[in-house]
Amino acid sequence: MNKKDYRKILVEKFADHIISQKIAHTNEFYLEVNPRIILEIITFIDQELNCPLISMFANDERILSDRFVLYYAFADRDQGVLLIIKTGIAPEDPTFTSIAVKIPGAAVYEREIKDLFGLIPQGHPDPKRLIFHSNWPKGIYPLRKDFNGQEKPPFDNQEMPFTQVMGDGVYEIPVGPVHAGIIEPGHFRFSVAGEPIINLEAQLYFVHKGIEKMCEGRSIEHCLYVAERISGDETFANSQAYCQAIEKIAQVTIPERAMYTRVIFGELERLTSHLGDLTGICTDVAYGFAASQFNMLRAWAYDLADELCGMRFLRSVNKLGGCRLDFVAGKEKRSWKV
Template sequence: MRNGYVDAIRKEFTELIIEETFSQNETYLTVKKDANVKICDYLYHHLKFPLILMFATDEREKDGCFKVHYVFSVDEEDAFIIIKVNIEERVPRYKSLTHRVPAANWYEREIQDMFGLVPQGHPDPRRLVLFEDWPAGLYPLRKDFNIKTKPERIQGEYIYRRVEGEGVFEIPVGPVHAGVIEPGHFRFSVAGEPILNLEIRHFYTHKGIEKLFENIPIDKAVFLAERISGDSSVAHAVAFCQAVEKIAGIAIPSRAKYIRTILLELERLYNHLGDIAGIATDVAFAFGAAHASRLKEDVLQLNEFITGSRLLRGMITTGGVRRDIGDKKGNVLLKLSSLQQDFRKLVELLMDMPSVVDRIETTGRIYNDIAKELHVVGPAGRASGMDRDTRRDHPYAAYPELNFKVPVHKSGDVYARTKLRADEVHESIGIIEQAFRSLPDGDIKTEVKEIADGCALGYTEAPRGETIYWVITQGNRIERCKVRDPSFCNWLAIEYAVLDNIVPDFPIINKSLSLSYSGNDM
């Protein structure tokens, strides 16, 4: 890649690039502060590289400034380009990218809240993570903010967008919901039943995860990673460990790669089955929902049989995995064969039921251009025609050695998202079967004693989509850990998916996107 795209960027912007560094498949280009939009716009619109992550670091102690990082993916070459700009503390401002790359929207608002760096020209400068009772001038991810700080609360009010007009009403939903789901606020503007506008407000349960990473030992951090989003424990743990392993320059044993792949696909299986059960519930097809829920329970019990944990926790560690599962091969393959037969019958039942199809076809459509602009990831993106999957585009674990297809649909509605998950269930079963049958002999862990100073990306394709960690270490401790759960990308898409639909269809649309409050509110 260094001789291809990077050369093109260097030729186009020679005088604007201050520094270049390379690390494995990551290229870091520090550019002049005022050139950030120009260069990022070139990468996004001219080279067609998606913006997959944006974050800030406080490097005042080392370099005397803050830094804003823009991470672009080069899928064709399994590579990443990271654009960096230096922001002086006395002038904590930089040009907003959102008007050119809409996917930067929440990232820039998050950086403003957590670091106090203002994106000039942002179309929506309201707070995102911090609520209005948080005092001004306190920025939690700055190094001089003590994690034990308990600030005095102040008076404040969040101003929602208003849709004016005769017959237009607002319907507030949440933040407290029925059941056990976490809090989130949805404010609908409606004229009759059709939805004219939806504004979401989250981060009610923000947990300060990224600050916590800076205050715990590296060998304990994997336990924090796997608890960020409970039903994606393996995906988060593997992404974190891969970042640390890249920094340490170690290769995990082949057997560990295959075991990680098996665990990742088991996690995908039970999530997709649960999502299909939820969709069936929301269209009032109780029998189909019960059938799918039974299959999900079968996988959860299989997880417990294999690892001792229904959610597959405690298996991933830096350098490989903690326990072997090779002796469970026969039981797992037999169970998966039976599950696949049952699942085929369930999908036929769902897709042949007119009352189900009528509720999910054309409902909650996310058009391809919207999906691309917002960088919608995972099944939601692939159901809208986005042919992206981290397992294939940036292969890790044992995926390069296994055969599987990446299903893609184009209609972008609830039907497409349901059908795509069904297709992925079959692919996941096939991947697990291949991995067990090809499971190599050998160790399951490489010993990791000390972590060198450095930085690296770690990434997985979680059930909801692309999960990314960027870790920088110094003195055998975590200096900064940026976490991006797929739900952070996909929550904004629901504001578009509901337009021109009716209020009673919102639960179906919401469930078909399978968004995580906990993964988002970090």
């Protein structure tokens, strides 16, 4: 089924509730619909068209259209087609219908939207805070355009609800948010009855940086450097995703050599990350010998990255429109010493 087939099916079935429609970038079908039928159309796409939800996000478009906007992105991976459902939310009634009961994967997206935009998912099975912690004040939403990212909000002391499991022999074990290693902080509450874990609740995002707000008003070149530094393990992947987004908007086709170079560096970063994961798994089960072997392989992968571009974390490889240099030229047949 191609994008035109999806367009025909959705337009015919929901004709009375469609506000606008368009096809962009040859494989993206945008459909703006009345918010009253959002649950119905989302369920139809998921269950009848067999297109899974791959992303959901909000945007403050009050300057453009006096409203907030929700976007639901679905994908037909076999055909390479994206279906993006768009619906508006009036600022005077900042609520929307939750789809988490029908599509459980949307639950975290909706909680994130609630925290960052102040849009309330009605009917959500567990709408507690996701991003914010007890010191973040109520009524302040950092991804709204009128939020001043240069000002520090006042500290508050909100109560963070956790599900309590009651019964004979049930114990609650709190872990974190401070950990002994260098992993990202997180607070975990285990409800256990002996060995079995009955319930686990996790509170993450302690090092949420507000990168989206940080990039507002910056140049596209500046934001590329920010994208590279979001996470050391995904330096190249994040910068490539950013470059591809800008190139797609600008309708720029990069040179074929640059396309292949990006694939090579993307695979190198992926292998490096997998070797790190395997090291961690072996460490966690006290398999020290295997951990040291995988860690050695990871070090060799870092050395290869450093030899190719002068940076173990593959920074400054991508640029808007391609790659900064032909890093691979002259090194294709080199015999690497390990």
